[in-house]
Amino acid sequence: MGHGLGNAGLVAGIMANTLSYVEKKQRSLAEFVVVVIIIAVMMTFLLDLFFSQQEKITNTAFVGLAQGFTSKVNVVHGQWLMDEQPDTVILSQVNSQEKQYIKVNSVGWVDSAHKSLACQDIWLQTLAMPLKVVKSPVIAIEIQNKAIKNGRLCRYSIANGQSFDYRSDTGKVKQVQ
Numbered sequence: 331m332g333h334g335l336g337n338a339g340l341v342a343g344i345m346a347n348t349l350s351y352v353e354k355k356q357r358s359l360a361e362f363v364v365v366v367i368i369i370a371v372m373m374t375f376l377l378d379l380f381f382s383q384q385e386k387i388t389n390t391a392f393v394g395l396a397q398g399f400t401s402k403v404n405v406v407h408g409q410w411l412m413d414e415q416p417d418t419v420i421l422s423q424v425n426s427q428e429k430q431y432i433k434v435n436s437v438g439w440v441d442s443a444h445k446s447l448a449c450q451d452i453w454l455q456t457l458a459m460p461l462k463v464v465k466s467p468v469i470a471i472e473i474q475n476k477a478i479k480n481g482r483l484c485r486y487s488i489a490n491g492q493s494f495d496y497r498s499d500t501g502k503v504k505q506v507q
Contacts, residue, residue, distance in 0.1 A: 449484035
């Protein structure tokens with residue numbers, strides 16, 4: 331009989347250990363699920379933060395490009411005045427042999443002889459870079475305006491609606507609200 335109780339004790343011990351093992355596994359699984367949920371929430375928060383900063387960076391970069399565009403247009407016009415009003419203004423880089431040739435109109439503002447892609451050409455001549463800011467494409471369109479006799483009105487914009495206009499008859503660059 332003692333032998334039978336010994337087996338029962340052994341079986342009870344094994345059962346207790348098995349239950350303890352199952353409980354530990356369940357607890358371990360529950361902890362894992364909690365950790366995964368916490369990581370998912372943190373990733374969501376960080377991605378949201380990243381994308382909100384990305385838009386701010388793009389907006390700031392676009393404003394900087396508009397200011398650079400304005401500066402370059404004015405430099406080209408000033409050089410045109412000093413060079414006795416040529417059809418093409420030649421800008422030289424300091425400490426470099428590189429020269430940039432920029433087409434201007436009869437009043438000395440950056441312009442293009444192209445009929446269909448004039449605004450893209452004006453952008454490329456002025457900024458010497460592709461129509462892109464950060465990773466967002468810049469859209470260049472010519473707005474038909476009967477009031478502009480000797481030039482064109484170009485609008486440069488990005489996907490969020492931020493844009494600036496350039497008038498090649500006056501050289502004015504204006505942020506569009």
